[in-house]
Amino acid sequence: MEYITSLLRDKGFKVTPQRLAIYKVLARTKAHPSAEMIFNELQPLYPTMSLATVYKTIEILKEIGLLQVLNVGEDSFRYDANVENHPHIRCMVCNRVDDLDNIETAGFADSVAKLTSYRITGQQFYFYGICPACQKKNDK
Amino acid sequence: MEYITSLLRDKGFKVTPQRLAIYKVLARTKAHPSAEMIFNELQPLYPTMSLATVYKTIEILKEIGLLQVLNVGEDSFRYDANVENHPHIRCMVCNRVDDLDNIETAGFADSVAKLTSYRITGQQFYFYGICPACQKKNDK
DNA sequence: CTATGTGCAAAATGTTTGCAGACGA
DNA sequence: TCGTCTGCAAACATTTTGCACATAG
Numbered sequence: 538m539e540y541i542t543s544l545l546r547d548k549g550f551k552v553t554p555q556r557l558a559i560y561k562v563l564a565r566t567k568a569h570p571s572a573e574m575i576f577n578e579l580q581p582l583y584p585t586m587s588l589a590t591v592y593k594t595i596e597i598l599k600e601i602g603l604l605q606v607l608n609v610g611e612d613s614f615r616y617d618a619n620v621e622n623h624p625h626i627r628c629m630v631c632n633r634v635d636d637l638d639n640i641e642t643a644g645f646a647d648s649v650a651k652l653t654s655y656r657i658t659g660q661q662f663y664f665y666g667i668c669p670a671c672q673k674k675n676d677k
Numbered sequence: 678m679e680y681i682t683s684l685l686r687d688k689g690f691k692v693t694p695q696r697l698a699i700y701k702v703l704a705r706t707k708a709h710p711s712a713e714m715i716f717n718e719l720q721p722l723y724p725t726m727s728l729a730t731v732y733k734t735i736e737i738l739k740e741i742g743l744l745q746v747l748n749v750g751e752d753s754f755r756y757d758a759n760v761e762n763h764p765h766i767r768c769m770v771c772n773r774v775d776d777l778d779n780i781e782t783a784g785f786a787d788s789v790a791k792l793t794s795y796r797i798t799g800q801q802f803y804f805y806g807i808c809p810a811c812q813k814k815n816d817k
Numbered sequence: 818c819t820a821t822g823t824g825c826a827a828a829a830t831g832t833t834t835g836c837a838g839a840c841g842a
Numbered sequence: 843t844c845g846t847c848t849g850c851a852a853a854c855a856t857t858t859t860g861c862a863c864a865t866a867g
Contacts, residue, residue, distance in 0.1 A: 551841050551846060572832080587849045592832060608748040610801075612857080613831060626795055637789060646804070649777060655766055655806040661750075662802050664786070666795040691821060691866050712857080727824045732857060752832080753856060 541603060548601050555586055559594045563604055563618035569625070569634040571613045609634055609663055622660065628668035630675075637664065681743060688741050695726055699734045703744055703758035709765070709774040711753045749774055749803055764802035770811035777804065 541560050545552050562575050570578070572591045579586055595616060598604045607615040609627040615634060617625075624637040646657040667675075681700050685692050702715050710718070716731045735756060738744045747755040749767040755774060757765075764777040786797045807815075 546842090549846095553841070553847065555848070585849070588831095589833080589850080590848060593847085596833095606750065608750050608803075610746065610748050624789075626789065626793060626797075628795070629798065635793065635795075637793065639792060640785070640789065645780070645802075649764075649766065649780065649804050650806075652777065652779060653766060653775065654809040654812075655768070655775075655804070656812055657766075657804055657806040658769065659805040660803065661805075662785075663748075663800065664789050664795070664797055665799040665801075666790075666797040669794040672794075672796055686867095689821095693822065693866075695823070725824070728856095729825080729858080730823055733822080 544601055544603065545597075550597055550601075555583065555590050556594050556597070558583060558586075559591060560598060560603060560618065563598075563616055567619075567636060569607055569609075569615040569617050571611075571615050573613065575616075607634065608661065610665070624662035624664065626664040626666060628671055629665055630667055630671035633668055635668070637662075684741055684743065685737075690737055690741075695723065695730050696734050696737070698723060698726075699731060700738060700743060700758065703738075703756055707759075707776060709747055709749075709755040709757050711751075711755050713753065715756070747774065748801070750805070762800065764804065766804040766806060768808035768811055769805055770807055770815075773808055775808070777802075 541557065542552050545556065550556075558579055559575055562570065562578050568574070572588065572595060575595075576586070576588050576591045579591075595604065598616075599606060602620060604616050604618050605620045607617055607625060609615060609625060611632070617636075619636065622642065624640050624642060625634055626637055627634045640662075642660070642662055646660060649655065650657050681697065682692050685696065690696075698719055699715055702710065702718055708714070712728065712731045712735060715735075716726070716728050719726055719731075735744065738756075739746060742760060744756050744758050745760045747757055747765060749755060749765060751772070757776075759776065762782065764780050764782060765774055766777055767774045780802075782800070782802055786800060789795065790797050
């Protein structure tokens with residue numbers, strides 16, 4: 538948490554309560570919230586904050602490497618303060634998005650580079666399915 | 678191409694010139710076009726076709742399993758008439774999207790299922806980088 | 818002939834932008 | 843104090859919807 542403060546300053550951005558609050562929401566959760574989810578969560582504490590501020594802050598956090606952007610096939614983007622490369626899985630019923638740690642995905646980039654002559658800069662692995670909770674609901 | 682005709686009819690959809698034309702565009706290309714790209718390509722031949730028709734047709738083609746939807750991190754979706762599961766790679770400079778055949782991605786789903794208790798229904802692997810052509814341009 | 822499809826325009830959704838006043842350094 | 847940031851409203855881009863007319867079967 539002190540990290541974001543000095544990182545913002547180092548990169549020439551000002552440290553504001555809004556920016557800290559938005560990052561704190563992301564850092565605390567594993568729910569991979571969208572901009573609107575972040576906005577809603579902050580409403581009680583920061584009733585005057587606008588969605589535009591959320592988007593502008595996300596842009597900065599992405600730029601300084603404090604979050605990564607996810608595209609799980611919804612209309613909106615989701616954000617993850619865990620910037621390490623790891624796969625994600627979305628429940629197509631309740632739309633929750635979970636991390637998949639413990640899945641080995643390194644090594645792909647090299648073979649892709651050899652196969653295509655692309656210079657690889659990133660990767661995202663997404664899985665889709667039905668989460669345990671939604672499976673139970675449907676069984677009833 | 679005769680396949681789509683009978684498939685549409687079997688599923689209770691009517692066969693129209695627009696639907697055939699849209700599918701033909703998708704079936705012929707490996708460029709993974711967006712709705713607007715499809716629309717633009719059909720403009721000369723079908724000047725009265727509307728974007729709404731493109732979207733409605735895409736919805737049907739997805740439903741009957743003739744296309745898959747891609748999310749390569751852009752604001753719009755892209756579509757692929759190759760419905761087999763295969764990874765994709767996007768050039769972050771020119772935004773072209775290429776197929777990655779010859780990359781083994783099966784086997785993941787099983788270990789994900791075991792690890793998470795999700796019932797897996799699909800997966801998408803995306804790579805990001807710079808394509809050979811754009812690398813050359815930048816070197817100059 | 819009838820039900821479904823098309824094309825238009827309007828609406829809905831998610832995101833971005835411009836700008837006046839607020840505030841961090 | 844000065845330059846950046848916030849919050850608002852308007853603009854934008856993509857996709858969806860409602861409806862009158864057209865058309866496949």
